[in-house]
Amino acid sequence: xxxxxxxxxxxxxxxxxxxxxxxxxxxxxxxxxxxxxxxxxxxxxxxxxxxxxxxxxxxxxxxxxxxxxxxxxxxxxxxxxxxxxxxxxxxxxxxxxxxxxxxxxxxxxxxxxxxxxxxxxxxxxxxxxxxxxxxxxxxxxxxxxxxxxxxxxxxxxxxxxxxxxxxxxxxxxxxxxxxxxxxxxxxxxxxxxxxxxxxxxxxxxxxxxxxxxxxxxx
Amino acid sequence: xxxxxxxxxxxxxxxxxxxxxxxxxxxxxxxxxxxxxxxxxxxxxxxxxxxxxxxxxxxxxxxxxxxxxxxxxxxxxxxxxxxxxxxxxxxxxxxxxxxxxxxxxxxxxxxxxxxxxxxxxxxxxxxxxxxxxxxxxxxxxxxxxxxxxxxxxxxxxxxxxxxxxxxxxxxxxxxxxxxxxxxxxxxxxxxxxxxxxxxxxxxxxxxxxxxxxxxxxxxxxxxxxxxxxxxxxxxxxxxxxxxxxxxxxxxxxxxxxxxxxxxxxxxxxxxxxxxxxxxxxxxxxxxxxxxxxxxxxxxxxxxxxxxxxxxxxxxxxxxxxxxxxxxxxxxxxxxxxxxxxxxxxxxxxxxxxxxxxxxxxxxxxxxxxxxxxxxxxxxxxxxxxxxxxxxxxxxxxxxxxxxxxxxxxxxxxxxxxxxxxxxxxxxxxxxxxxxxxxxxxxxxxxxxxxxxxxxxxxxxxxxxxxxxxxxxxxxxxxxxxxxxxxxxxxx
Numbered sequence: 001x002x003x004x005x006x007x008x009x010x011x012x013x014x015x016x017x018x019x020x021x022x023x024x025x026x027x028x029x030x031x032x033x034x035x036x037x038x039x040x041x042x043x044x045x046x047x048x049x050x051x052x053x054x055x056x057x058x059x060x061x062x063x064x065x066x067x068x069x070x071x072x073x074x075x076x077x078x079x080x081x082x083x084x085x086x087x088x089x090x091x092x093x094x095x096x097x098x099x100x101x102x103x104x105x106x107x108x109x110x111x112x113x114x115x116x117x118x119x120x121x122x123x124x125x126x127x128x129x130x131x132x133x134x135x136x137x138x139x140x141x142x143x144x145x146x147x148x149x150x151x152x153x154x155x156x157x158x159x160x161x162x163x164x165x166x167x168x169x170x171x172x173x174x175x176x177x178x179x180x181x182x183x184x185x186x187x188x189x190x191x192x193x194x195x196x197x198x199x200x201x202x203x204x205x206x207x208x209x210x211x212x213x214x215x216x217x218x
Numbered sequence: 219x220x221x222x223x224x225x226x227x228x229x230x231x232x233x234x235x236x237x238x239x240x241x242x243x244x245x246x247x248x249x250x251x252x253x254x255x256x257x258x259x260x261x262x263x264x265x266x267x268x269x270x271x272x273x274x275x276x277x278x279x280x281x282x283x284x285x286x287x288x289x290x291x292x293x294x295x296x297x298x299x300x301x302x303x304x305x306x307x308x309x310x311x312x313x314x315x316x317x318x319x320x321x322x323x324x325x326x327x328x329x330x331x332x333x334x335x336x337x338x339x340x341x342x343x344x345x346x347x348x349x350x351x352x353x354x355x356x357x358x359x360x361x362x363x364x365x366x367x368x369x370x371x372x373x374x375x376x377x378x379x380x381x382x383x384x385x386x387x388x389x390x391x392x393x394x395x396x397x398x399x400x401x402x403x404x405x406x407x408x409x410x411x412x413x414x415x416x417x418x419x420x421x422x423x424x425x426x427x428x429x430x431x432x433x434x435x436x437x438x439x440x441x442x443x444x445x446x447x448x449x450x451x452x453x454x455x456x457x458x459x460x461x462x463x464x465x466x467x468x469x470x471x472x473x474x475x476x477x478x479x480x481x482x483x484x485x486x487x488x489x490x491x492x493x494x495x496x497x498x499x500x501x502x503x504x505x506x507x508x509x510x511x512x513x514x515x516x517x518x519x520x521x522x523x524x525x526x527x528x529x530x531x532x533x534x535x536x537x538x539x540x541x542x543x544x545x546x547x548x549x550x551x552x553x554x555x556x557x558x559x560x561x562x563x564x565x566x567x568x569x570x571x572x573x574x575x576x577x578x579x580x581x582x583x584x585x586x587x588x589x590x591x592x593x594x595x596x597x598x599x600x601x602x603x604x605x606x607x608x609x610x611x612x613x614x615x616x617x618x619x620x621x622x623x624x625x626x627x628x629x630x631x632x633x634x635x636x637x638x639x640x641x642x643x644x645x646x647x648x649x650x651x652x653x654x655x656x657x658x659x660x661x662x663x664x665x666x667x668x669x670x671x672x673x674x675x676x677x678x679x680x681x682x683x684x685x686x687x688x689x690x691x692x693x694x695x696x697x698x699x700x701x702x703x704x705x706x707x708x709x
Contacts, residue, residue: 137390164392175396175413176413178281179346182348183348185354185406194381201374201378203369204370
């Protein structure tokens, strides 16, 4: 029988993937942020389990950082932005929920088809997570380009980053203390900068619809 | 004990940001800015001298590392940083300057510019490719705040687009970096692998080409976006045209080269894999596409700063095509062009900013007859415009010529021929716009009371002198640096 941590690992990775897909279905921004928080928790759990199963102590640190930054700090910051700026609750979409759901599935198939066969990865025991990670990156990218609210674009970017983190966990067992700290710090600063922009947009346009931003062309 | 220049270069701007934050008057803030501009340039000069005499430098157990290629980027950032800070003193800092900022905003502006410079210096000195990525994302975050520094609608649109598109690009680049790391683990075993460039380049030949190919696609999409290479350049004309003028000069003259530098580091690794030509093909494809798209947009352009921005896309394309020709000659020519373009474009953005103040508009059809209406400004525009178009004896002519000859010499006649065609279209477009701006009847009275100021003139003078001077002669130390940098890449 497969050892317990490996089963748990599969489940955690599955949660990361499913939450990415679910984020395409939401119509409310708060729900989107909650889903992102759950996804980040699953990424952290994956990191912890890989650390335990494959004896990669570096990854415990990454797990801790993910909890602190992606589970607690970033969703908190985003919720406050929603509260303070009063972003209207509906998430405007270019693609309907049904189209988004189908495109999300297509992206998953695409990444399994493209990333699966790359040979050297087969030697890495946890490389099975890689297609999932790529799918999460692509779904995050699709979330970013298909939604109109500026704040949804930020969440899309963060989902992409979770995908990249998952790939890092699966393939490299950690990139070293300094790089990981830097990555986490970058994410935080990104969120703070985005907040400053949303504030400014609110002040000058009275709404935070990225769609209104199309004066510059040619 | 020798002075650790690598560290000094990084400390100067950070310390400057701390000091300027507590400046109590405009005079103090401007004094700090001038001091940082000059001392950062001196620190880089100190480091360059050490580099040329003693070879690659490292600090803190190889964490910071600088060879001739880093030296070239440091030189470019220091030069453009010096010019644009000097220009800022008059443009934003001086009471009665063209875009005078109130003290709190002036302090914040200088602090952000210093942090921007710091992150660019870190790009040049990072040995670890992960740290290089972090520094580049850092440049995006800081400069996005600077692009939106005038809180106008257009500036906010531009900075938002810039922040999101470049962050997305960099997320792809991070993924590519991870894959490169996987290739390293595969080659050296997990205990021995790291993301240090010195390690990767030393054993580049052992990397698995299959993994590297996938990594390259992500790295080129990611860093290519940030370098302004088509088709992911769409943020560039917005950000570079809506930013305050000195920031535009930094973005076009210094920052684009930081992303190009990341690609050069990758190129230096992959060129050592036997029979591996993907990097060259990617450079050629993205480069030619950039040159042609930009040339077309140059023809139809109606805004002065957007014209300059599209010209940056064109020149990044030229550099990429030169890199695709490869070999010591092609890479030397590309790096020479990188330096020339940095000097010329920053000069031209600074001049363009002044033209927009004097003519009271950035709209190309409305700027006419500058030579008659404001002869001093018109003359500057004439010099800068000819330098940018690549007329001899300006330096951009020399490097474009060298890139083309490298291409023909290697037998890449089709690619070199296409590049020549693109260059001619862009050349014609720039000269046509330039002649319309300089000659003809002025549409409206020019603001002849607008003065450039001593510091701003000095800033423009420095970069314009480099743009002209490097076409007349290449001083020995500089030639040594460029050849050394080319050897770092070509092996």
